[in-house]
Amino acid sequence: MLQKFEIEKFESGEVQSQLRQYWVTVSDQIQLVNRLLFIEWVSSRVIAGWVPAAAEFEWKTQLTYYMWQNMTIAEKLRKRKEELAGNAKIVIPSQKLEELLQNVARADSFHAFMGGWFLEVQRDLVASYEHYLYVCDPIFDAPTIELLEEIIPKKRKQLEWAHKVIHNAVAVPETLSSVERWRSYTKKYLLYIGGLLEKEESLCTQPVAPAEPYGPAPEKRSMPDWLDTNVKLDEFPEEFAGTLKTFMWHYATEIQVIDPMCYVFYGMDDMPFEFFVDFSRHIWDEVRHHLMGVRRLEQMGYDPKKLPLPYDEKPVTELEQYYLHLTMLGETCSFSRKKKSMEAFYEKGDIISGMTAEIDIVDERSHVKFGKKWLEPMFSQRLGDHRTLEELIRGMIEGVMQELPEAERKSISHFAFCGRIEFKNLSYDRL
């Protein structure tokens, strides 16, 4: 499936002239900044497509952090482009570049993808930023220099992390050959288009993909071998039952929404750039909630790897429905229990758990706001479903509350609905 981007097509005939030796004209910089921000945006989406294939939680959490970092970088570049061009339009720099990014993302394994994407594409991207910095004029381009000096170390750190992950994985001979094969394909492809900046002459013909794709957006999600999945979300592990610790376990379980959210992030064609800026932060926040829970459980003396966590291997296919349920049910309906737990923690002197709940409430408020901002355009643009937000929520309630008599289903308020689906048997009395 070809990923589409809802932006104007634009073919540049002048790419070779974009990076001169001593200065770069404004019109060349507009194209260059547009190209770099396009690559960051695509990179964030492609990485999202591979998060469900990452087996270890540490890989999932780090990759989602990079998705957010890349979108933040892309947003800063977009602002600079707007200053230079007087408009915020993002265009596809060239058909060839778009195809390269799509094709080299279709690797046959997680590690093959990591090798091609980070050690070849991203290494070329770092070199491109450095080249750009090198030809900037210290006075004309001071704002750009400031920006590039902020971006380059971040991208280098991403590379270092990916290098470690790959280095550990290639100790297995089959993984080594699969990574090598994909890296060599990616390297040749980059030579074919003259690098990400397309400034060199093409040095070879277009290479043929050496393997069948496994991802992005694999048909099965990967999870760690050690994970005990034998639990449901509203059945708390016995050792926490009847205590406030249940809440910390619940934060730890938030890792289970990351893969589904990444399927949505990758699959949401035809949504504007700003949606991905918001949604990358949303995903990274959920990872932080997981990390907050894991940290607190460890401080309490538990080994989070020994605790059961609900997890599913199924991919998410109904992307819009997932986003609707996540924001207007899962998140909107979580505030009263979270607020009560926060007050109970503070009252009993457990400051870190109290802060965990309070920070989570802060984040959830913006997630619900994102949902309210994007649900209508998402349903309307992608499904031709022009219902208002109110009507979308009503439809969701009716779907979930099948067992209620029709009249009640139609009249129940969003708030009362939340009360009905709240977790049972929560205890706020004991730490």
Ligand SMILES: [Fe+2]
């Ligand atoms: Fe959360």
Ligand SMILES: [Fe+2]
């Ligand atoms: Fe959230």
